[in-house]
Amino acid sequence: MAEKSEKTLRHIAFIMDGNGRWATKRGLPREAGHKAGAEVFKTVSEYCVDIGIPIVTVYAFSTENWKRPKREVDAIFRLFSQYIEEAFARFLEKDLVIRFIGDRTPFPKSMTDRMEELERITAGRKNTLNIAINYGGRDEIKRAVNKLIAEGKTEITEADIEAKLDTAGEPMPDMIVRTGAEQRISNFLTWQSAYAELYFTDTLWPDFGKEDVDKAVEEFYRRNRRFGGV
Ligand code: IPE
Ligand code: IPE
Ligand code: MG
DSSP: OHHHHHHSOOEEEEEOOOHHHHHHHTTOOHHHHHHHHHHHHHHHHHHHHHTTOOEEEEEEEETTGGGSOHHHHHHHHHHHHHHHHHHHHHTSSSSEEEEEESOOTTSOHHHHHHHHHHHHHHTTOSEEEEEEEEEOHHHHHHHHHHHHHHTTOSSOOHHHHHHHSTTTTSOOOSEEEEOSSOOSOTTSSTTTTTTOEEEEOSSOGGGOOHHHHHHHHHHHHHSOOOTTOO
């Protein structure tokens, strides 16, 4: 049983990188790259579920991305708000839980209310789409530990930490795909990625598509996962 689940791709995660370069190459403002990237995000995340991957996580905005020009940050959050509104209709009939991971405390209440509402109405469904927004792996672990401290814990187990992560209850990612040619994790799923297969592609996120998902999935099934064993 355990062996089967270790070999099955149950959770795929994407570092959606390369939007800015995609736009610059076309002489467009970076915001245009985020707009194109948002469309690809919709196609790719739903395609993964359609081909039988029950959990998909996407990295939309990191705790470090606030360093970008305000104009770009504003454009990303505008796209995000549009997506949330669209998602209410879009996911009415999909068997998909929408879950936001990351620190929501800096967001306006009008936004967190809508996020919570979407999570609430999609709760309990079969598949999961985690959207990482103002997400940092280190920040997530820090918040988890602070929750344990608040409960009065003085000694903790790995299971205690896992139970307080934003992804609590979900299996760890089996594969992390990063587009956009950089080969790094950039503070994504720091705890959860311990045994994830890493897949890097030069394709910029707005150029990524269903065939690229197929290629990554094929590569996953060629890998030999040992988890420290033989
Ligand atoms: C990823 O694309 C999207 C976000 C980080 C929000 P980038 O905006 O990082 O694109 P590049 O890496 O500059 O091309
Ligand atoms: C990682 O991409 C964050 C997201 C895709 C949301 P970045 O473009 O921010 O990462 P670095 O700066 O190249 O490491
Ligand atoms: Mg980038």
